[in-house]
Amino acid sequence: MAIISCPNCGTKNRVDEGAAAEMQPVCGKCGAALDVSAASANDKPVTVTDATFAREVLGARGVPVLVDYWAEWCGPCRMVAPVLDELAAESNGRYRIAKLNIDENPRTAAQYNIRSIPTMLVFKDGAVVDRIVGAQPKQAIAARLR
């Protein structure tokens, strides 16, 4: 069984992955088609770019998306990375974790005024609802996603 959040209304649906191969699963509340592949995609942070940011982050509905703005040369970012991996693995469809490399994707970093990294922005339904600046302990980051 997998828990899949409805892309339309955010309702969490229990889906039998075996049966899903036979028949397109739909949301029990609104009837929208559920993306079964999204269940496993939630297990680790998703890499977003200038090209995919609008679709992956701004287009997400119902669940908060935490975007980690990072770069290879940033020491504290490397400390945060395993914490975000754990949070992603524990998300169970309640939120998504995304990572954006600011050197490779300067347009999105500039758009959100990222002056120091790591900075983590929490988006909900396309809007910034929280901003976390600097490396934080796991519990502090998890609390922002509740």
Ligand SMILES: [Zn+2]
């Ligand atoms: Zn729905």
